[in-house]
Amino acid sequence: MIPYLTSLDAAHLRVAGIEDPWVFGIRDRVRFGELDALNHVNNVVYARWYETLRVIYMEDCGVYDTAGPDPKFVVKTIGLDYKAEVQRGADYINVARTVEMRNTSFTMHYATFVDGRITTTGHAVVVLLNQDNSKRPLPDAMRTLFTTQDGALQA
């Protein structure tokens, strides 16, 4: 049984039919308040889901821990592609991974799986800043984490 709201690792995801390269996810369930007048999950809600997912990924995978003193993470870009609608009460797994690193930023990919099939994908570019909003190069420990866990590439 795959638990809800607990970080899922590769083993959990494989049981759920979600293949490599995904190794991090969260299982959740559509709530009434996430539906819109078309009676499906509203487009905007996916942006909220991936924000929630990103924060949990960064906490649970230790990204915050590798960021150095008083880091500030700012989202520079997000994108969402809608492939199929998701219905009331649906059980879904949202997955996240970091795919690319640049000097002071990294790119994450997201996807939503319902019954083992992708309904939506997304991406975000996240920039690492100091508290004065100057850019901070990604620390080596963070690069190692992204490479080791997710196979992220240096751009």
Next chain:
Amino acid sequence: MIPYLTSLDAAHLRVAGIEDPWVFGIRDRVRFGELDALNHVNNVVYARWYETLRVIYMEDCGVYDTAGPDPKFVVKTIGLDYKAEVQRGADYINVARTVEMRNTSFTMHYATFVDGRITTTGHAVVVLLNQDNSKRPLPDAMRTLFTTQDGALQA
């Protein structure tokens, strides 16, 4: 013509068919994202509307200005009564007034008008605190403001 998103006074409200004792309101319009799967404004959205309204009321009527140094306003209770549903695209006016003052708190009433008729009412009890969360008695200037503007009563 009654403006949107601009504090409305008694004269504006009377033109809109909203009677005494209401003397403060904001005109707005239902957005697509405020509808739920039943294709009407979701119940929870009214709590958001009255939060927005309360903040504008406190700013535009000078409540913050009378609160003394570094005040902290905390909502203790809210209540909402739904009398009629509100539809997509509807034009509405939300009104607010302070009706009662106690030692360190005050009670506000809210209502939503569509085409001159009330569809929803609400209330909130707001407590005034110091930054250390100890209670602060309502300053005299605030009492005078609530009494003069809204006819609020001392409980």
Next chain:
Amino acid sequence: MIPYLTSLDAAHLRVAGIEDPWVFGIRDRVRFGELDALNHVNNVVYARWYETLRVIYMEDCGVYDTAGPDPKFVVKTIGLDYKAEVQRGADYINVARTVEMRNTSFTMHYATFVDGRITTTGHAVVVLLNQDNSKRPLPDAMRTLFTTQDGALQA
């Protein structure tokens, strides 16, 4: 271990330190998007939580099943009392029960527990309608369910 997002029964709740008369709940975790500028769970979010909880309660306890053909449930009143703030990432259990029945409506109570202590309580009055919005008396099967499960009283 108390699971997330799965209906919790009395046994689960007792393990979590939540006493009688609560016999239904859902465990969840605060998300980043539920915080407001004061860095705690926003007041309005509790109204959303209790909506989510009410829908799951009605589905999982069989309320919809006892309602007769094409029922329509409409919320008439909600109320919320805030006792303590809830922080980012907090683990919480929301509980629900039906306390009172009238001819065509029933009253539910809600509460949020963090670390075994109540931070917020709420209530809602829900009316049962036919599709033409005429009132429908609560069916006997629904009364039995509310009485047996929650000890609800006839008003």
Next chain:
Amino acid sequence: MIPYLTSLDAAHLRVAGIEDPWVFGIRDRVRFGELDALNHVNNVVYARWYETLRVIYMEDCGVYDTAGPDPKFVVKTIGLDYKAEVQRGADYINVARTVEMRNTSFTMHYATFVDGRITTTGHAVVVLLNQDNSKRPLPDAMRTLFTTQDGALQA
């Protein structure tokens, strides 16, 4: 004075310092509930703003009227680029235009202006469907509207 929540045309936008090619916009104001724990407008909120804007654009510019019987508009892709944060209470103008048409879809651009400067941009690809979810070619009247009003190009 530029009105709130009323469709703004080119003349209004020019007065607000927003230049060609923008010819459609809506003025609005940041609400308390749109802020997040970082005390600025939350990233996800822009996706909501542009949804609201898109619906008003399609209604007020007559896009729905040119779509033929029982049209269904589905968002296929959205993207957002964040250039500067927006603060509590800020007054902003969101603008929209259609830039490109394909056989059964069109691409819109969005931007948020605060004090005459762009803080965020976005885009969406919208697909026109029949009620059975088969694709419907954009009617000539819709193409003419997008070309005439916005200078949209055929891809």
